[in-house]
Amino acid sequence: MFxxxxxxxxxxxxxxxxxxxxxxxxxxxxxxxxxxxRGRRQRxxxxxxxxxxxxxxxxxxxxxxxxxxxxxxxxxxxxxGLGFKKAAILWPNDILLxxxxxxxxxxxxxxxxxxxxxxLNVNIKNFPKNLTNATSLLLESKKMYNLNKILDELLHHIExxxxxxxxxxxxxxxxxxxxxxxxxxxxxxxxxGIIRGTVFDIDDDWGLLLRDESGVIRKFYYGDIKRLKW
Numbered sequence: 001m002f003x004x005x006x007x008x009x010x011x012x013x014x015x016x017x018x019x020x021x022x023x024x025x026x027x028x029x030x031x032x033x034x035x036x037x038r039g040r041r042q043r044x045x046x047x048x049x050x051x052x053x054x055x056x057x058x059x060x061x062x063x064x065x066x067x068x069x070x071x072x073x074x075x076x077x078x079x080x081g082l083g084f085k086k087a088a089i090l091w092p093n094d095i096l097l098x099x100x101x102x103x104x105x106x107x108x109x110x111x112x113x114x115x116x117x118x119x120l121n122v123n124i125k126n127f128p129k130n131l132t133n134a135t136s137l138l139l140e141s142k143k144m145y146n147l148n149k150i151l152d153e154l155l156h157h158i159e160x161x162x163x164x165x166x167x168x169x170x171x172x173x174x175x176x177x178x179x180x181x182x183x184x185x186x187x188x189x190x191x192x193g194i195i196r197g198t199v200f201d202i203d204d205d206w207g208l209l210l211r212d213e214s215g216v217i218r219k220f221y222y223g224d225i226k227r228l229k230w
Contacts (some may be wrong), residue, residue, distance in 0.1 A: 001155075001163075002027060002159065004030060005027055007030070009031065009032065010033050010053075012036050012103055013030070013055035014038070015036075017029045021111060028054060029054065029056075029057075030053070033049050033051070039119070040104075043153055046124075052120040058113055060114060062166065065221045068222050069175060070165055071107070073089075074154055074160075075118060076088075078154045079137075084097060084141075087102070089180065092225070093221040093222070097135055099132050101134055102121050102137065120137075123136065123137070123144050123145060127188070151172055175202070176202070185199075186228060188220060188230075189228075195218065196212065197212035203219070207219045208221075208225075
């Protein structure tokens, strides 16, 4: 499905994918390192050699908030296949091994498409001191991994879930097997201000259901939240 375009080094795979937008085809941009990798809210994403940096350009017939769900599920399935059976999804865009973050997902609307970026820490030994909650597959398993094999497996799962979603056959319920954070207190920075409450559930269209301090259930989508503090 995806035409894979490989780079040794880019500023950001997201930026490259946007430059290729006019080709009107679903492409995957893969790089060995990024000089200006970024996550949500323009935060820098540590992108040394040894990580897997990927952006896929999609033209879906589905809601925007379903795309990070597809990416998260694809990452977890890929990690399961590598033996990481306890990989977990922290809404809306983090993948955890234990309590530490091994992968981040960034989805951005662009023209009439969506650019979905995935940064997976694979063969990274050391992280900056400020990234105390980061880990890698290498650190967790003491093993080195073939990036190309992981890339192929990840794109395979993305294609499966993407096609299922396009045809209305994606089983959203499967995501619940991998969710973490239900019942935890969070703080949401939203257009209506700061809202604090307890995570009540994740609904079928990937919305966060939050029971606020007054007991009211509120719903938030991936693209509506400015900041989420767990």
